[in-house]
Amino acid sequence: TAVSALEPAQVQRDLIAFAAVSAGARPAVDPSHPLVEGVRVRNPKTGREAVVLMNWAYRGRDLVVINELKVVIPNAGSLRGARSVAQRRNLEVVRDGATLVVDVGEMQEGDVLLLE
DSSP states (O other), X not given: OHHHHHHHXXXXXXXXXXXXXXXXXXXXXXXXXXXXXXXEEEOTXXXXXXXXXXXXXXXXXXXXXXXXXXXXXXXXXXXOOEEETTTTEEEEEEEETTEEEEEEEXXXXXXXEEEO
């Protein structure tokens, strides 16, 4: 299956991150797929936050669409929602203590999640 073909990427991701994690570093954004990268950004003037997502899953030149993507946002503070710019819709979120889990669903090449 497509997922099993990509599992070695998770092993590589864990190996690369081992030193940082061992030193106590934790991701500001944690996508559920190893080939999706997320960056949490904040506008210094307004305080509004967003998550920029990039899908690096390709077979040759063909994009591999990621299905059922979830993004974990630790230390979410008062955040209570997210809107996908690419999908032009509000996304389902679940609050788990200080963590916000965003159900992105299908991920094409990239997306920006506007956090509320």
